[in-house]
Amino acid sequence: MKIIVCAKQVPDTTEVRLDPKTNTLIRDGVPSIINPDDKAGIEAALQLKEKVPGSTVTVICMGPLQADVALREALAMGCDDAILITDRAFGGSDTWATSSIIASALKKMDFDLIITGRQAIDGDTAQVGPQIAEHLGIPQVTYAEKIDLEDDKLVVWRQFEDCCHIIEVAMPCLVTSLSELAEPRFMSVGGIVDAYNSKEVKIWSYEDVKDTLDEANMGLKGSPTKVSKSFTKEAKGEGMLLKDLTDDEAVAAIMTKLQEKHII
Amino acid sequence: MVGFNLTKEQLLQKQLFRDFAEMEIRPIASQMDEEEKFPQELLDKLKKYGMMGIPYDRKYGGAGSDVLTYALCIEELSKVDGSTGVTVSVHTSLCCSCINDFANEAQKEKYLRPLVNGSKVGCFGLTEPGAGTDASGQQTTARLEGDYYILNGQKVFTTNSGFADVFVVFALTDRSKGTRGISAFIVERDTPGLEVSKDIPRMGIRAASNAEVALVDVKVPKENLIGSEGMGYKIAMTALAGGRIGIGAQAVGIAQGAINEAVKYVKERKQFGRRISQFQNTQFKLAELQTKVDAARIMVWRAAVAKDNHENYAPLAAMCKYFASEVANDVTRDCVQLLGGYGYSREYPVERMHRDAKITEIYEGTTEAMKMIISGAMKVN
Numbered sequence: 001m002k003i004i005v006c007a008k009q010v011p012d013t014t015e016v017r018l019d020p021k022t023n024t025l026i027r028d029g030v031p032s033i034i035n036p037d038d039k040a041g042i043e044a045a046l047q048l049k050e051k052v053p054g055s056t057v058t059v060i061c062m063g064p065l066q067a068d069v070a071l072r073e074a075l076a077m078g079c080d081d082a083i084l085i086t087d088r089a090f091g092g093s094d095t096w097a098t099s100s101i102i103a104s105a106l107k108k109m110d111f112d113l114i115i116t117g118r119q120a121i122d123g124d125t126a127q128v129g130p131q132i133a134e135h136l137g138i139p140q141v142t143y144a145e146k147i148d149l150e151d152d153k154l155v156v157w158r159q160f161e162d163c164c165h166i167i168e169v170a171m172p173c174l175v176t177s178l179s180e181l182a183e184p185r186f187m188s189v190g191g192i193v194d195a196y197n198s199k200e201v202k203i204w205s206y207e208d209v210k211d212t213l214d215e216a217n218m219g220l221k222g223s224p225t226k227v228s229k230s231f232t233k234e235a236k237g238e239g240m241l242l243k244d245l246t247d248d249e250a251v252a253a254i255m256t257k258l259q260e261k262h263i264i
Numbered sequence: 265m266v267g268f269n270l271t272k273e274q275l276l277q278k279q280l281f282r283d284f285a286e287m288e289i290r291p292i293a294s295q296m297d298e299e300e301k302f303p304q305e306l307l308d309k310l311k312k313y314g315m316m317g318i319p320y321d322r323k324y325g326g327a328g329s330d331v332l333t334y335a336l337c338i339e340e341l342s343k344v345d346g347s348t349g350v351t352v353s354v355h356t357s358l359c360c361s362c363i364n365d366f367a368n369e370a371q372k373e374k375y376l377r378p379l380v381n382g383s384k385v386g387c388f389g390l391t392e393p394g395a396g397t398d399a400s401g402q403q404t405t406a407r408l409e410g411d412y413y414i415l416n417g418q419k420v421f422t423t424n425s426g427f428a429d430v431f432v433v434f435a436l437t438d439r440s441k442g443t444r445g446i447s448a449f450i451v452e453r454d455t456p457g458l459e460v461s462k463d464i465p466r467m468g469i470r471a472a473s474n475a476e477v478a479l480v481d482v483k484v485p486k487e488n489l490i491g492s493e494g495m496g497y498k499i500a501m502t503a504l505a506g507g508r509i510g511i512g513a514q515a516v517g518i519a520q521g522a523i524n525e526a527v528k529y530v531k532e533r534k535q536f537g538r539r540i541s542q543f544q545n546t547q548f549k550l551a552e553l554q555t556k557v558d559a560a561r562i563m564v565w566r567a568a569v570a571k572d573n574h575e576n577y578a579p580l581a582a583m584c585k586y587f588a589s590e591v592a593n594d595v596t597r598d599c600v601q602l603l604g605g606y607g608y609s610r611e612y613p614v615e616r617m618h619r620d621a622k623i624t625e626i627y628e629g630t631t632e633a634m635k636m637i638i639s640g641a642m643k644v645n
Contacts, residue, residue, distance in 0.1 A: 068272075069272065069275075069276060072272070072276060073276060073279075076276065076280075186280060186283065186284055186313050187276070187280045187313075188280075188312075188313045188314040188327075189277060189280065189313065189314035189315060189317075189318050189327035189329055189333070189337075190314045190322075190326075190327040190328060190329075191314070192273060192276050192277050192280060192329075193273070193327055193328045193329050195273075195276070196272065196273040196276075197273075
């Protein structure tokens with residue numbers, strides 16, 4: 001089984017500081033980590049690899065050269081190969097351009113399963129994974145909290161707010177992972193030694209993907225998204241569940257609540 | 265290390281050690297101290313992630329890293345818990361090094377491999393009730409009878425002995441030759457006649473295993489002699505020289521851990537209407553402590569790099585151990601003071617760190633023994 005995990009290097013902070021003029025993140029002085037949802041995806045991939053002998057896990061990342069360390073970390077956790085997709089021409093890419101570029105690289109690779117994180121903690125769009133699946137024309141299951149392999153199919157538990165969908169999907173396919181999917185293992189000391197001495201992070205630039213990538217879909221020019229405003233998301237209040245009420249009681253309870261809140 | 269900077273590889277190793285210590289040790293460190301017990305699960309995790317064979321060759325199943333990385337590991341573990349630091353240190357730089365540096369291929373294959381690949385744990389039996397700083401005063405004997413040496417004697421303060429599988433034991437094969445009559449043996453735990461006592465009650469590093477080891481007619485196959493007869497003292501002194509890098513790193517870790525706790529505390533604690541971090545006394549005190557710890561750390565790194573480069577590291581290791589252990593005692597005492605009554609209470613970890621720091625001035629060579637080595641290297645007398 002050939003598994004590819006798409007991972008992003010992100011700043012390790014929940015208190016994102018924004019440049020008020022450009023609406024972009026200020027990354028200076030903030031340590032970088034593998035995006036938590038993506039790291040859970042790496043762990044899930046490694047667990048699948050352990051179940052299916054002969055499997056390989058390749059991790060790919062698009063970003064600046066500094067993202068090398070995130071890929072070394074993935075190698076030290078046990079991934080077999082690592083590819084860093086990097087080029088000045090890719091700078092300023094939005095989710096559309098990013099997914100186009102990553103898909104162009106994936107078109108050059110063999111895979112049965114692609115795992116991406118649900119969303120990155122620095123942008124919270126949750127768009128790149130699903131867009132990659134669309135570019136590649138393969139099925140996708142998002143918000144995976146559990147993955148099982150049954151014969152040649154995957155069974156994915158897709159998390160919803162109040163329930164869980166159990167979805168059977170044929171491979172090749174793409175799954176976006178929640179951080180709950182798997183608790184990432186530590187690297188090992190020997191794994192880090194290998195990651196820097198016997199394994200390599202391959203660098204792919206525009207030249208390596210240009211025959212599968214439309215130039216109009218990359219970089220700032222290939223990015224249709226215009227950010228009008230950035231903000232830190234607010235925590236949503238806990239909902240209220242009223243159980244075992246008759247229809248009349250339910251109506252009365254709802255009316256009371258609406259009146260309490262001066263909505264009616 | 266290039267200049268004073270760690271390589272990218274060493275930085276990633278440091279991240280592993282820090283994450284491991286924070287996630288796996290911090291939640292249980294206080295409980296380990298209270299219960300005076302080293303959890304088997306923690307030992308298993310240290311083995312699993314390759315922390316019990318860091319500077320040893322891949323050929324034998326080690327991680328294939330270096331002494332500096334090993335020192336980084338001991339520091340990061342000790343920032344959170346000094347007991348874990350010494351457990352890894354004694355296994356790695358006392359037990360394993362005797363076998364790695366002096367044993368033959370068959371012995372390395374049989375004993376070094378399981379020790380460095382995370383299967384087994386080792387300890388080092390040199391100290392005796394009457395042979396502390398003067399290790400030449402060994403009373404344990406080894407008598408050759410046919411294919412076996414028969415060992416009789418008593419070891420004390422043997423770190424890791426409570427759970428170790430492999431014991432490196434020093435014994436006299438020829439009393440008339442003094443230190444040249446001491447030999448080193450590999451003894452398996454389940455050998456009849458080898459008895460380990462309960463752990464000795466101690467002031468600090470209470471979670472580490474430290475017991476007496478009694479040897480009564482212990483039959484050790486003669487192929488378990490390390491090197492040749494009479495080499496034991498040299499083997500022990502070489503292992504201890506390297507061990508001091510580990511203890512220096514442990515002392516730096518304990519001290520840095522205490523500073524980190526103090527910095528967190530002084531930013532929260534209010535007295536006289538201000539956070540105590542706003543008082544210049546607090547600021548200057550922490551500046552002094554951090555400067556001392558940084559100096560000690562650089563000395564540990566210098567000794568580790570010298571060992572990695574196969575230079576004469578022994579005096580450098582003695583200096584870093586002497587300096588770092590005094591710094592650890594000064595710093596932890598002052599950190600307890602910065603936290604005041606809360607620092608003295610067992611609710612906060614700095615009192616544990618203060619207790620843990622004391623032993624670093626004593627074991628693997630006292631401060632006074634370090635000064636003998638340093639002045640000897642200076643050819644003072």
